[in-house]
Amino acid sequence: MNNQSKKFSSLASLIGSETFADIDALFAAQNRIFHRDQDQFDPESLIEPVGDIDGSDLSLASFLHAAQPKKDPERLDIILLDGPAGVGKTSLVRRLMWERCQQKSHGIYVPPILHVVNRGRGLATLDDFLARATQSSGSKFTYAQVPILIRMGLLQVCIDGFDELADPAGYVDAWEALRQFLEKTKSGGPIILAGRDTFFDAQSFSDSVKSSEINISTKRARLSTTSPQTASDYLSSSGWPNDEIEMLRRFDFLEAGSYSLRPYFLSVLAKLPNKSWRFISSNKMVRNIS
Numbered sequence: 001m002n003n004q005s006k007k008f009s010s011l012a013s014l015i016g017s018e019t020f021a022d023i024d025a026l027f028a029a030q031n032r033i034f035h036r037d038q039d040q041f042d043p044e045s046l047i048e049p050v051g052d053i054d055g056s057d058l059s060l061a062s063f064l065h066a067a068q069p070k071k072d073p074e075r076l077d078i079i080l081l082d083g084p085a086g087v088g089k090t091s092l093v094r095r096l097m098w099e100r101c102q103q104k105s106h107g108i109y110v111p112p113i114l115h116v117v118n119r120g121r122g123l124a125t126l127d128d129f130l131a132r133a134t135q136s137s138g139s140k141f142t143y144a145q146v147p148i149l150i151r152m153g154l155l156q157v158c159i160d161g162f163d164e165l166a167d168p169a170g171y172v173d174a175w176e177a178l179r180q181f182l183e184k185t186k187s188g189g190p191i192i193l194a195g196r197d198t199f200f201d202a203q204s205f206s207d208s209v210k211s212s213e214i215n216i217s218t219k220r221a222r223l224s225t226t227s228p229q230t231a232s233d234y235l236s237s238s239g240w241p242n243d244e245i246e247m248l249r250r251f252d253f254l255e256a257g258s259y260s261l262r263p264y265f266l267s268v269l270a271k272l273p274n275k276s277w278r279f280i281s282s283n284k285m286v287r288n289i290s
Contacts, residue, residue, distance in 0.1 A: 012153060012154055015148075015149070015152060016149075016154045020140065020141075021139060021141040021145065021149060021154060021155075022138075022139045022140040023111070023112065023139060023149075023154055023155065025137070025138040025139045025140070026114070026138060026139045027100075027101055027104045027112050029136075029137055029139075030097055030101055030112065031101050041091075043094065043098040046060075046088070046091055046095055046263070047088065047234055047263045047266065047267075048060060048230070049063065049088060049092055049223055050226050050227070051083065051221065051222045051223040051224040052222055052224075053219060053220070053221040053222075054219050054220060058221055058222070058223065060092075063092060063221060066219055066221065067190055068110070069110070069111060069156070069188065069189070069190070070189075070190075071153060072187065073187050075187055075215045075217050076182060076185060076186060076188060076191070076214050076216050076217070077188070077190035077191070077216075077217050077218075077219070078182075078189060078190055078192075078193060078218045078219070079193070079218075079219045079221055080205060080218060080219070081093070081193065081194040081195075081221045081223070082194070082195055082220070082221070082222050082223070083196070083222055083223030083224065084197060084223075084225070084262065085262075085264075086262035086263070087223045087224065087225060087263060087264070088223055088262070088264065089194045089195075090117075091263060093115060093158050093192065093194060094115075096113055096158075097112070097113045097115060100112050100113060111154055111155050112155065113156050113158055114133055114134070114137065114146065114155055114157045114158070115133065115160060116129050116130060116132075116158065116160065117129075117160045117161060118160065126159075126177045126178065126181055127144075130143035130146055130157075131143040134146065141155075146185075147185040147186070150185045150188040150189060150191065151185055151187050151188045152188070156188075156189060156190065156191065156192070157191050157192070158191075158194060159191070159192070159193050159194070161194065161195065162194055175209065178208075178209055179208075179209045182209055182214055183211055183213050185214075186213075186214055187214075193205075205218065206218060225257075225258075225261035225262050226261050226262075226263060227261070228249070228255065228256065228261065231254050231260065231261050231266055232249075232254060234266055234270065235248075235266065235269060235275075238270035238271075238275075240269070240270075240275045241275065241276075244275060244277055247276075248260070248277060251281075
């Protein structure tokens with residue numbers, strides 16, 4: 001049966017169908033990417049996130065719950081996801097995307113996550129980033145249709161690297177571009193804005209995007225470094241010998257505040273072909289990582 005004769009239960013299901021936005025194509029494209037990258041990114045082996053979300057303990061389950069659409073037509077939900085570099089913000093977003101793909105494959109409808117990634121350009125060109133993300137999505141919608149798809153509950157967006165988008169050189173334009181995007185969206189979400197904690201500490205988000213046209217509800221999720229014991233267990237499960245892990249402890253690699261307790265750096269250690277203290281303290285590790 002083609003879409004011309006097919007009956008749809010709602011306007012949203014019609015707009016999301018293959019004839020129009022083709023939301024299923026986005027799920028299919030993301031599934032292909034996860035399959036392609038399975039050697040580099042295994043969603044089920046990620047380190048359990050640590051931190052807080054609005055004053056409560058942050059876990060994978062609590063983050064996934066917070067990211068669920070609330071379906072309030074009078075409110076736009078936003079999650080500010082912050083933490084130091086390498087603490088796992090992008091990995092957590094990708095895990096959320098993977099979870100949505102899994103739910104879809106089991107017949108549970110949830111909107112997919114459009115992952116908008118920035119690498120050092122200004123938010124004054126937010127449309128450019130949305131255009132780039134939609135062009136690679138495999139769907140039929142364009143960046144101009146993203147706000148209405150969010151409002152209809154057909155799509156969610158994560159702007160990853162938000163702190164880099166809003167750089168000092170384009171500060172006024174950056175917030176204005178984001179404010180205009182939120183005003184076009186009006187309701188739905190949550191929209192996820194991920195960035196480093198130093199940025200969110202320095203700025204008052206609510207004041208920066210304040211608008212009389214939208215009612216914004218904001219949650220803040222802050223990721224922290226993992227515990228030394230969790231790091232030790234993770235390295236042990238990745239094939240590190242216990243005596244070599246003990247050497248890492250002895251040389252303060254697994255002490256509170258160490259960069260090695262950030263999930264990105266732990267994943268680098270876990271993937272090293274030579275799992276030894278001497279290897280990571282030599283130039284060989286520098287060449288291996290680069």
